[in-house]
Amino acid sequence: MPGPFEYMRTVKAEDISAAVAELCIRANKQLPEDIVRAMNAAREGEPWPVAEASLGVLCRNIEAAGEMDLPVCQDTGMACVFVRLGQDVHIEGDFNAAVNEGVRRGYQQGYLRKSVVADPLRRVNTGDNTPAAITVELVPGDRLELTVVPKGFGSENMSRLAMLKPADGVEGVKRFVLDTVRAAGSNPCPPIVVGVGIGGTFDKAASLAKHALLRPIDCPNQDEFYARLEEDMLREINSLGIGPQGFGGRTTALGVNIETMPTHVAGLPVAVNISCHVTRRASMEL
Amino acid sequence: MEYRLRTPLSREELSELRAGDMVYLSGEIYTARDAAHKRMMECLDRGEPLPFEIRDSAVYYVGPTPEPPGRAIGSAGPTTSGRMDAYSPRLLDLGQSVMIGKGMRSKDVVDAMVRNGAVYLAAMGGAGALMSACVKSAELICWEDLGCEAVRRLEVEDMPLTVAIDSLGGNIYESGPAAYLQSMKGGN
Numbered sequence: 001m002p003g004p005f006e007y008m009r010t011v012k013a014e015d016i017s018a019a020v021a022e023l024c025i026r027a028n029k030q031l032p033e034d035i036v037r038a039m040n041a042a043r044e045g046e047p048w049p050v051a052e053a054s055l056g057v058l059c060r061n062i063e064a065a066g067e068m069d070l071p072v073c074q075d076t077g078m079a080c081v082f083v084r085l086g087q088d089v090h091i092e093g094d095f096n097a098a099v100n101e102g103v104r105r106g107y108q109q110g111y112l113r114k115s116v117v118a119d120p121l122r123r124v125n126t127g128d129n130t131p132a133a134i135t136v137e138l139v140p141g142d143r144l145e146l147t148v149v150p151k152g153f154g155s156e157n158m159s160r161l162a163m164l165k166p167a168d169g170v171e172g173v174k175r176f177v178l179d180t181v182r183a184a185g186s187n188p189c190p191p192i193v194v195g196v197g198i199g200g201t202f203d204k205a206a207s208l209a210k211h212a213l214l215r216p217i218d219c220p221n222q223d224e225f226y227a228r229l230e231e232d233m234l235r236e237i238n239s240l241g242i243g244p245q246g247f248g249g250r251t252t253a254l255g256v257n258i259e260t261m262p263t264h265v266a267g268l269p270v271a272v273n274i275s276c277h278v279t280r281r282a283s284m285e286l
Numbered sequence: 287m288e289y290r291l292r293t294p295l296s297r298e299e300l301s302e303l304r305a306g307d308m309v310y311l312s313g314e315i316y317t318a319r320d321a322a323h324k325r326m327m328e329c330l331d332r333g334e335p336l337p338f339e340i341r342d343s344a345v346y347y348v349g350p351t352p353e354p355p356g357r358a359i360g361s362a363g364p365t366t367s368g369r370m371d372a373y374s375p376r377l378l379d380l381g382q383s384v385m386i387g388k389g390m391r392s393k394d395v396v397d398a399m400v401r402n403g404a405v406y407l408a409a410m411g412g413a414g415a416l417m418s419a420c421v422k423s424a425e426l427i428c429w430e431d432l433g434c435e436a437v438r439r440l441e442v443e444d445m446p447l448t449v450a451i452d453s454l455g456g457n458i459y460e461s462g463p464a465a466y467l468q469s470m471k472g473g474n
Contacts, residue, residue: 048466048469050306050462051466054410057410057413057416057446058410058412058413060413060416061410061412061413061414061415061416064415064416064419065361065414065415068357068415068418068419069354070351070354070357070360070361070414070415070418071351071360071361071414071415072361072412072414072415073361073363073412073413073414074348074349074350074351074360074361074362074363074365074414074434075349075363075365075414076351076361111351111352111353111354111360112351112352113349113350113351113352113360113361113434114433114434115349115434123321125431125432125433125434125435127433154365154366154388154389154411157366185389185390185459186388186389186390186411186459187366187368187388187389187390189388189411189412240463241463241464241466241467241470242463243462243463243466245388245408245410245411245448246389246390246458246459246462246463247306247408247448247458247459247462247463248458248461248462248463248464248465248466248467249462249463249466250466276411276412277412278412
């Protein structure tokens with residue numbers, strides 16, 4: 001009989017730290033291709049001159065960050081680290097410590113901003129951007145996939161959650177998303193990306209909304225019903241007139257991503273996680 | 287309209303600016319955001335001096351990334367100004383004349399601006415790398431323990447800014463979207 005670890009693949013804590021450090025730096029300096037494409041397309045399609053000019057500046061900033069080797073935005077975020085952990089992976093060392101060591105190293109070596117306070121009310125900066133907000137999902141296989149999402153708080157602060165009634169239905173969900181985007185106005189640095197989580201429980205809805213921001217905005221929901229809802233909501237958001245920077249224009253959002261899960265007969269939780277045009281993510285498989 | 291201005295700005299210069307105008311700002315400005323504003327209020331409460339002369343000052347709401355070797359500053363775009371709303375009226379009444387940030391302001395802030403002839407300029411939110419290039423020097427002057435929130439004196443050159451709210455209360459966050467929506471109704 002094989003021993004208990006013979007099916008397992010070993011991943012060393014040090015390799016996790018090195019990967020996380022690299023991902024923190026890469027995510028902050030280089031936006032994902034889908035976001036860059038969407039920004040350029042938005043600029044070309046923007047009918048309002050002030051808005052077109054703002055989008056032009058933001059597109060130039062993305063290029064300048066590359067040329068100057070600087071973060072695209074000074075809010076280099078709280079490091080949200082999403083882990084898809086194969087159940088046949090054995091981690092040699094302390095996993096959480098390894099991720100935090102990676103964040104510490106990445107934010108130091110990459111000249112990224114340390115934006116985390118140790119306590120929400122006493123507010124002393126930890127000085128190294130730790131701890132990370134770590135989410136682990138156990139999946140089949142022997143691979144470990146890391147995704148680092150540095151989340152800025154200009155947009156995070158504009159996010160909301162509501163426990164709607166089942167009777168509110170799809171119209172209630174749309175209304176809540178639109179109200180949230182309208183109330184956010186110029187604050188989250190539009191054009192924004194809107195992550196929507198529908199269903200589950202109070203906490204799962206928020207988690208779904210955050211996960212929705214991991215999906216490239218040019219990949220619609222695989223369920224056609226929700227793909228259409230994403231499209232409808234994007235069109236309605238871009239009819240609000242807020243525009244880039246809130247100075248007016250068509251391009252208020254670049255994309256709407258919806259994630260769902262089953263929920264209780266009595267409930268309809270909806271969470272809206274707003275992200276700015278600097279929607280960052282970088283992944284690596286170990 | 288476009289203006290090239292250098293700090294300190296006179297109330298006459300400020301009174302000409304209208305919401306939507308572009309300003310290319312040069313000269314000395316100070317950085318302060320959430321934690322620094324809180325400490326400034328504590329200074330005032332204790333009757334102590336502020337870390338810089340507040341009269342006629344321009345304050346930029348920014349927490350830059352650390353400067354890599356060879357640069358004056360890292361990425362340096364604006365943070366959301368609304369979080370400073372609780373503190374701004376008091377500083378405006380003490381003579382601060384320019385606020386630089388992004389996003390909406392409360393009615394109390396706008397009232398204090400009109401009362402004092404101050405302006406609120408918007409920097410391009412998210413354009414941290416481009417704004418960095420406008421900063422010629424940066425000097426930490428107070429509260430180093432606040433890290434990215436410490437108070438710095440910046441020397442800026444041709445920093446591109448939009449007049450978001452002018453000294454009469456004109457507000458691009460209201461007039462801009464309204465004008466766009468009106469143009470859409472016109473059948474474009």
